[in-house]
Amino acid sequence: MPTRVSAKHHPHDDAPDTAEAFRQLASLPAGPRRDTLREQIVEAWLPMAGRLAGRFRNRGESNDDLRQVAALGLLKAVDRYDPERGNAFESYAVPTITGEIKRHFRDHMWTLHVPRRVQDLRNRVRRAGQELSQTVSGREPTVAEIAEQAQLSEEDARAGLEALDSFSALSLDAELPGSGDGYSLGDALGTTDPALDTVVDRAAVAPRLAALPERERAILYMRFFADMTQSRIAEELGISQMHVSRLISRCCGRVRDQVMRDAAARP
Structure with missing residues (x-):
């Protein structure tokens, strides 16, 4: 025969009288009978747990999730409560449930880590x-x-x-306050500079470029830094375009070979 859980006046109006049920629960060994009694106690106290969860509404968490967290706190309180201590379950359950909800907010609801x-x-x-x-x-x-x-x-x-x-x-897609033109936080973030990938190569090539004859350095500068065509370089220097092409190819090959030898010679 299932144990009756009766109603009784408490400081919390929805707090049931489960003192006798808890005494029985403490004396029962693990098994179906104890599980059934435990479920009856939890079910009797769920309304109060839901009311405690309602105190934390409108704080960024759904009511259903708050009720689930409160129910988890109630289960912990039921399993840890010792009726032999002489204190009413209500005085133990309320801070346990409230503490579980506060811990949920502290550990799971903050996007940024805040002490x-x-x-x-x-x-x-x-x-x-x-x-x-x-x-x-x-x-x-x-x-x-x-x-x-x-x-x-x-x-x-x-x-x-x-x-x-x-x-x-x-x-990051939210419009920044006061921008008025759809400018978002993402638009203000920087990106990786693709030139960073060539920093080491530039540093390795620089001394070898500096050692080239002046005319060859000028040709490489006009072609790769001033972005001039070979025909315009030829016109500028008074030589043929074919000659410019051969000089560029020869200079690049020489610099490449010297840089690779330098790299192989490093310990």
């Missing part, structure tokens, strides 16, 4: 701001007012205010 102390400052500053918004009209409360309301120093109040924006990250 626990700063998270606590954020919560105090947020509450102070909400309280002041009911008394201060037409403007945002000042840092000094928030610090006084939260009983914090102005430095700690500023740290809490800065953490208000750290709970979630801004999308």
